[in-house]
Amino acid sequence: MHDEDQIPIWLFIGVILVIYGVLIFGAGLYALISPPPPDARVALFDLHADVWWGFFMTVIGLIYVVRFRPRHHAPRPPVHS
Numbered sequence: 001m002h003d004e005d006q007i008p009i010w011l012f013i014g015v016i017l018v019i020y021g022v023l024i025f026g027a028g029l030y031a032l033i034s035p036p037p038p039d040a041r042v043a044l045f046d047l048h049a050d051v052w053w054g055f056f057m058t059v060i061g062l063i064y065v066v067r068f069r070p071r072h073h074a075p076r077p078p079v080h081s
Contacts, residue, residue: 007070014064017057025054 028050035041 008068010064011068011070014061014068017061018065019061021054021057021059021061023054024050025058028052028054 028048031045031050032048035045
């Protein structure tokens with residue numbers, strides 16, 4: 001088995017970060033559009049941590065996905081000794 005044929009675990013971690021980031025970012029944007037009533041808000045609601053962390057996770061996940069994506073290399077010619 002060759003290392004070139006294996007898919008790195010970091011690709012899957014990147015995909016998971018992108019999925020979670022998009023979900024958290026979407027939930028944060030929804031909270032911006034229709035905020036909960038003032039008595040039901042969490043502390044520091046005005047900082048919109050879900051928007052920031054969702055964006056951050058999505059960007060980091062995309063970096064991992066691009067960096068560790070599988071690449072198809074042209075087959076090397078056989079080496080004669």
